[in-house]
Amino acid sequence: xxxxxxxxxxxxxxxxxxxxxxxxxxxxxxxxxxxxxxxxxxxxxxxxxxxxxxxxxxxxxxxxxxxxxxxxxxxxxxxxxxxxxxxxxxxxxxxxxxxxxxxxxxxxxxxxxxxxxxxxxxxxxxxxxxxxxxxxxxxxxxxxxxxxxxxxxxxxxxxxxxxxxxxxxxxxxxxxxxxxxxxxxxxxxxxxxxxxxxxxxxxxxxxxxxxxxxxxxxxxxxxxxxxxxxxxxxxxxxxxxxxxxxxxxxxxxxxxxxxxxxxxxxxxxxxxxxxxxxxxxxxxxxxxxxxxxxxxxxxxxxxxxxxxxxxxxxxxxxxxxxxxxxxxxxxxxxxxxxxxxxxxxxxxxxxxxxxxxxxxxxxxxxx
Amino acid sequence: xxxxxxxxxxxxxxxxxxxxxxxxxxxxxxxxxxxxxxxxxxxxxxxxxxxxxxxxxxxxxxxxxxxxxxxxxxxxxxxxxxxxxxxxxxxxxxxxxxxxxxxxxxxxxxxxxxxxxxxxxxxxxxxxxxxxxxxxxxxxxxxxxxxxxxxxxxxxxxxxxxxxxxxxxxxxxxxxxxxxxxxxxxxxxxxxxxxxxxxxxxxxxxxxxxxxxxxxxxxxxxxxxxxxxxxxxxxxxxxxxxxxxxxxxxxxxxxxxxxxxxxxxxxxxxxxxxxxxxxxxxxxxxxxxxxxxx
Numbered sequence: 001x002x003x004x005x006x007x008x009x010x011x012x013x014x015x016x017x018x019x020x021x022x023x024x025x026x027x028x029x030x031x032x033x034x035x036x037x038x039x040x041x042x043x044x045x046x047x048x049x050x051x052x053x054x055x056x057x058x059x060x061x062x063x064x065x066x067x068x069x070x071x072x073x074x075x076x077x078x079x080x081x082x083x084x085x086x087x088x089x090x091x092x093x094x095x096x097x098x099x100x101x102x103x104x105x106x107x108x109x110x111x112x113x114x115x116x117x118x119x120x121x122x123x124x125x126x127x128x129x130x131x132x133x134x135x136x137x138x139x140x141x142x143x144x145x146x147x148x149x150x151x152x153x154x155x156x157x158x159x160x161x162x163x164x165x166x167x168x169x170x171x172x173x174x175x176x177x178x179x180x181x182x183x184x185x186x187x188x189x190x191x192x193x194x195x196x197x198x199x200x201x202x203x204x205x206x207x208x209x210x211x212x213x214x215x216x217x218x219x220x221x222x223x224x225x226x227x228x229x230x231x232x233x234x235x236x237x238x239x240x241x242x243x244x245x246x247x248x249x250x251x252x253x254x255x256x257x258x259x260x261x262x263x264x265x266x267x268x269x270x271x272x273x274x275x276x277x278x279x280x281x282x283x284x285x286x287x288x289x290x291x292x293x294x295x296x297x298x299x300x301x302x303x304x305x306x307x308x309x310x311x312x313x314x315x316x317x318x319x320x321x322x323x324x325x326x327x328x329x330x331x332x333x334x335x336x337x338x339x340x341x342x343x344x345x346x347x348x349x350x351x352x353x354x355x356x357x358x359x360x361x362x363x364x365x366x367x
Numbered sequence: 368x369x370x371x372x373x374x375x376x377x378x379x380x381x382x383x384x385x386x387x388x389x390x391x392x393x394x395x396x397x398x399x400x401x402x403x404x405x406x407x408x409x410x411x412x413x414x415x416x417x418x419x420x421x422x423x424x425x426x427x428x429x430x431x432x433x434x435x436x437x438x439x440x441x442x443x444x445x446x447x448x449x450x451x452x453x454x455x456x457x458x459x460x461x462x463x464x465x466x467x468x469x470x471x472x473x474x475x476x477x478x479x480x481x482x483x484x485x486x487x488x489x490x491x492x493x494x495x496x497x498x499x500x501x502x503x504x505x506x507x508x509x510x511x512x513x514x515x516x517x518x519x520x521x522x523x524x525x526x527x528x529x530x531x532x533x534x535x536x537x538x539x540x541x542x543x544x545x546x547x548x549x550x551x552x553x554x555x556x557x558x559x560x561x562x563x564x565x566x567x568x569x570x571x572x573x574x575x576x577x578x579x580x581x582x583x584x585x586x587x588x589x590x591x592x593x594x595x596x597x598x599x600x601x602x603x604x605x606x607x608x609x610x611x612x613x614x615x616x617x618x619x620x621x622x623x624x625x626x627x628x629x630x631x632x633x634x635x636x637x638x639x640x641x642x643x644x645x646x647x648x649x650x651x652x653x654x655x656x657x658x659x660x661x
Contacts, residue, residue, distance in 0.1 A: 260451055263441075263447075267441045267447050268443060268470045283457075
């Protein structure tokens with residue numbers, strides 16, 4: 001069935017709100033499905049439009065305040081003529097005298113398009129560069145030297161890619177540390193009480209402090225100047241900031257496995273490895289996965305702050321550079337980055353939910 | 368010497384500093400191939416007793432002997448059918464049984480093991496559900512998986528802890544028959560714990576009531592002299608059955624009532640006076656306000 005298949009796909013990718021529309025298109029219970037389509041798809045859309053219009057009016061209000069202030073300042077500094085000149089200048093939309101405030105939705109859209117255009121230009125340049133140095137690179141490879149790489153300014157999309165790379169490296173690091181440690185702690189109540197202070201103290205530590213701590217250690221350990229230190233520092237700090245949720249959830253999941261399952265393992269005399277992999281891990285899987293979900297979202301959240309401080313390329317440093325830049329469309333670009341950060345965070349969470357659905361034995365349990 | 372033997376077994380729990388003696392001086396001997404049922408009230412220590420035999424608990428004093436050797440921890444030689452099924456929800460029916468078979472019969476080849484697993488799945492009539500997960504099965508089917516798992520381990524003793532108590536009467540009847548069928552095929556020693564006297568009579572060779580705890584101990588045994596196969600519909604008309612059933616029930620009710628008498632707990636009733644209709648506020652009562660009850 002075409003319909004059932006598409007509904008399943010839509011549900012799987014987390015676009016469940018399209019389900020009534022599909023049913024409606026195949027003329028199934030038109031009344032009920034129209035209502036639920038309105039509920040699930042149209043109302044969110046209305047709320048989005050409402051949000052944009054609110055934003056728009058807010059932005060134009062702030063704009064007028066800022067414009068008035070400029071005109072007043074011109075009046076105080078240079079008198080009547082300067083004020084009217086300033087007014088004209090602002091009305092003409094010239095870049096030199098635009099009020100610097102919360103950008104309107106339209107400006108943000110323009111900035112987003114500009115960033116895409118910028119990406120196209122930069123990747124074209126990059127391609128041209130690699131075509132140009134292809135011959136040289138071959139020679140260098142033959143001589144055993146490193147290839148020449150493009151060192152120009154990265155585009156916005158490149159920054160997103162770098163950020164994702166960092167967050168996944170950090171996420172992987174926290175899985176590698178937190179899951180095994182969590183299992184061991186879950187199995188032994190002695191160890192749990194012994195390590196509790198450590199978790200309680202380090203969990204609330206701010207990402208900034210983690211970054212400084214990691215910086216102190218990595219700076220000493222890595223002396224190779226060619227290595228990308230800022231990337232290493234930022235992904236390790238992201239991992240350390242974010243791993244606590246997984247650690248706590250894993251140890252809790254393992255320590256609260258249903259006693260019936262433990263009894264089965266005992267009666268079957270499973271050895272410790274089989275006990276962990278065949279009984280304890282699957283039984284605590286839902287809790288572990290919830291921990292991983294929290295970890296990934298925390299990782300993405302702290303990543304921006306950490307990149308900003310570590311001067312590691314990525315969305316965080318993009319935001320910071322734009323803020324320092326103070327160009328005419330900088331504010332709009334920052335807002336674009338904000339939306340992109342939010343959307344990617346949402347997407348990562350959806351991916352985790354989908355993975356959880358895919359791997360979990362109790363499919364009804366996950367919302 | 369009996370096949371499975373319990374000698375003066377005592378067990379107590381300590382909770383918040385208060386020691387509760389659950390089982391006192393349990394003496395029980397089960398011969399090889401015998402089917403024994405222990406009947407008792409809920410909370411009389413039945414599950415504790417079965418956990419002592421399967422090794423999940425250790426007795427405070429006394430011994431649990433299997434073929435003359437003391438029981439040391441849980442092991443696959445004593446197959447357990449748990450009260451709440453205890454099948455692993457992330458594994459399919461096949462995988463659940465495979466987990467047990469892989470553990471108990473590691474010497475078999477892959478093919479032999481597969482055949483072994485499938486034979487037991489077929490035995491409990493679950494062939495159509497081989498690759499289903501427990502969430503997709505009904506309660507009766509889940510308990511059948513549990514039965515198949517316990518039997519596939521080829522245990523020396525089959526321990527059943529109220530295996531059918533969570534099922535409806537119809538499913539119960541069919542599963543009782545199935546368990547008896549399977550048991551009669553290879554005559555394994557079996558111990559059934561139940562709160563249903565009828566179930567005990569239909570399935571077992573001997574019925575032993577468990578006096579209710581605390582300080583639970585085994586009562587006098589009743590042997591069931593009804594020829595097998597016992598048919599549920601026919602057995603209802605059987606006079607031996609009726610007599611036996613009444614005897615066991617009378618005994619249980621008697622010990623149950625002494626439990627209530629010996630409780631020694633006095634229930635203090637609150638000192639309340641009935642609220643009468645009429646005025647609420649204090650003051651001089653007028654004649655017209657006089658309460659009329661009828």
